[in-house]
Amino acid sequence: MSEEGTHNAPSAPEVNPEEINASCRGPVLFLFMSAALWAVQATGVGLLGSFKMHVPGFLADCPFLTYGRLQANAWVAFLYGFAGNAGLGLTLWMLSRLRGMPLSRPGFVFAGAFLWNAGVTAAMVGITMGDQPGIAGYELPAYASRVLLIGQAFIAFSAIITYFSRRHQQLYPSSWFLIAALVAFPWIVGTAHWLLVETPVRGAAQIPVAHWAVTSLQQIWLGCIGLAAILYFIPKITGRELYSRQWAAFGFWMLLILGGWVNLNSGSPVPVWSIKLSQYASALFIFVLIAIGWNMRQTAKGVPLLGSNDLTLQCMGFSLGAWLITALFTFGNAYSDWNSLLQFTYAGTAMRQFFAWGFFAMAMFGAVYYVAPRLFSGEVDWACSGTYKWIFRLTAAGALVILLAGLGMSYGHGHAMQAGSADVLKKALMPMRIAFLGEILFFLSSLIFLGSIACLFFRNYGGDCSPMALIRKCRLVKTTGGAE
């Protein structure tokens, strides 16, 4: 691949970008809108569950609202509802742009998107009724994963057709990441579906298999989509070229090879060889970190990403930083003393939340900010970029709260567990109680995200969506059935 990179200047798109945008408009906006709805759902349900950490008796008499069910629901709504929809939408748009071709077969995308959302809904109903496979991080009942797989196949079909209708000689690195995410999803969910839910393997084997599925979904599926966005938007907006194709390729292949191995806790009830291999993979993960980090640093040299005027650039900067921090945490897991201190504390879950919001959701928010107005052919724009800015601020603040609570406070919990002290329960709850604050911030930013996208639609059909106008038209919006 690297030998191909002969163009030093950014090559001009061969098809008019507006034409591509128009081809994406319906399907991608549909996916983005669904994502926004699910984000509100995910954070809202998550808040209900987390409130039990403060008041254990809250909603306790309803069997459908136990902490375990709400947590499972929140994660499914985030992972497949928000991340899946937003990620697939962005995949379609970016692949079309990178290949310089209009989106092929948008009908398939619509069909797939309907199925996909039906699958997420089915999963949430199933979990509420008590039908979850018992794996934190992979909560899909069998019927839901089947529908999701078919839905994803439809969307992937369109994406891959677009991918192969190539015009450019060169494959930009982001497209490798996107293709990997498209291929990895059915592989990971298919494996988990067959080996953990449909025809489960023996109990003892489920532990490593479940770990592989959960880790791969996070590191490879979400990781690839988010990194594709970062690798695309930072050079795109700064108007530079990506520093090195070779570094990107190196990071890419290392991520794919290592992503499924890393982060196995040293106290997992699996044979010692699995743990040692996982620690080895976690140690090697430092190379993924270096490859991505160095490449982006060289690319954006001299550009203050977080201090930039461009909101997308700010989001991407934060997202990149968050990814680097989680990668560093993964690297830390190679050190068993560190891992055995934190393994059953909130730290692991906090890092997952930080990855989900600080890295992935942030990248999606930034990307949507850039993409969505263009899908309307520049006819409409965000009502007020000041409002959208709050999505960035709230998400960033929430992610930082969770990161600090997760790492800082869990340290005390880990020590208390090892010493067997009496206040271990209090120490266990403390980080989760503080993290609740972060979850409130995520909820607020999801609400604004949903509102912003709704406004965009609203304005496209001639409405005035400035805050003042909105207040005036509040009554009207209500009577037309909410912000949709």
Added chain:
Amino acid sequence: MEEKHSNLNLKEHGEPAAGNSQMPVSIMVVLTLLGYIGCYKVDELNANFAANVHAPFGSPDEVASLAPSEAELIFGKGKQIYANCQGCHQPNGGGTPGQIPPLVNSSWVKGDPKLAAAIVLNGLQGPIAVNGTPYNGAMTAVGAAWSDEEIAAVLTYIRQAWGNGEELVTADQVAEARTMIKDSGHQGTWNKASLDAAGFATPE
């Protein structure tokens, strides 16, 4: 590009391209080196990829040494099989005074294991004396369907439990007893005289 009531500049740069900067050779060297050290470490710590080695133990050898010894396992297995015997001989091996002879400190049990094996295989009836006390009962051929290993295990158990403290019995010794029975042509339940005749010296 037309911009309507917009505060965003929708003008954009072309699609990004990737540059050709090469990765420094030193990184490749470091990677190779660390990869090698890691492989070496994994090779040292992987416990031969054994399924039964769990932290904090580190090698199959170690786990094999931790497992109960063969003697302990045979004793444990014998204890399980003894469930078939304890109805008469009692869990404590004490028998029933005047009816069932004890196994504790019995010269029949602690002597040649082949004798005990023969009795377990074919049963025993008629008058005998155990440690000077006369008994006249009947024991069925409980072990007729048991394997050599099972008989060896239960004999090991009764010879070692309750302070009997004898050596363990091997399956070979049981097989030997079977051969002796076959050679003697005896069939059915033993009595003291037929045992003696078949070459199993009974104690007085």
Added chain:
Amino acid sequence: MNKSPWIFLGVLFALSLSWWGMVFGPASQVNAAKVDLGDGTSLRPRSGLAQQGEQIYRENGCYYCHTRTATGGTFGYEIQITQFGADEDLTREIIGEKYAAKKIFEKAFAFKAVAAARDAKKAASEEVKAEGADVEAAEAALEQAAEALKDAKEAANAIKIDETLIALGISGVTIEGDLAGELGLPIEMSEGDKAEVANATFAVSEGVEQWEEIKDTVRALKDRAGAQFKLLPLADDWPDVVNGVARRQSVSRDFLFDAHAMPGVMRVGPCLSNVGARQIDLNALYAKIYNSQAGGQSSHMPPYKYLFNVRAAEEDEKLPANAVTISTEDGVISVESGFVVTPTTKARALAAYLQSLRNDKGLPEAPLPDVREISNPKEGE
């Protein structure tokens, strides 16, 4: 020139690496896992209520806050020799080489000398009482014997094996059962002597050595000397075992028959790997599930009241036998005052499942480590 398909193939290949290692490898290994424990017993799947309970545990998401993952820690080995094997001298030599445990034998022989001296003294005193004996000579002999006994005792006491060996940080050899006899120790030792021997051997059993340090000795004992011995791990910094969370680490065979393995992720609540052995009182378990704060207990577990039948108690009604109760200062009362609370089938299933969770039985691959006062460095901190 068209490299697009290669990305596909490369991605498939790269993903397959971790798939083989984390999915296919472990799954086929576990498929081959044996169920028997070697001693005639074997692992059994849960049945009946406990099996249904696993589903209750799963559908309510209990695994979000509870783990079933007792972990390992640091420990040292103690070698307990139970039989010297065919070649006694070789056994002694092997132990001696490695542990300088010859001191133990010196001490043992010193005690033998003490016993001999005591026998001589006893004989001499009988001689004195005997009729027609040379009283003077006999008394002199008795005095001599008494002197010899005193010397022997002093000599025996002078051998301070415990201090020496502990100072050297060397693990010792516990003498069990008939070994004392094999060493030629007098069977008729006084209680004090016995205690001293016992203490001496226990004191050196610190068990700080790692496998790497003792493996050659273990092999030699087994293969060359044919000795019978036990390796006992002594927990040192092994939090889950020292803190009483569990008796040993959880291993993969603990999950062999689980329909859905739920090792858990966070210990917001306690680790349940050995809960069946810790909380055997069903009523206490029900009270905990019904309302873990009942009776002013400090807990943040949400109540799971919907798993119980609750009806208002009639006036002066005596609580039925299956009512869930708690003990307070006022005696045993209903867990919800004014109401009669009885478990539903779901609650009984969940409790049966929890009771089936135990790791207080050693497995061949995970024996129960011993926790001794001496081996807990945290004490007094």
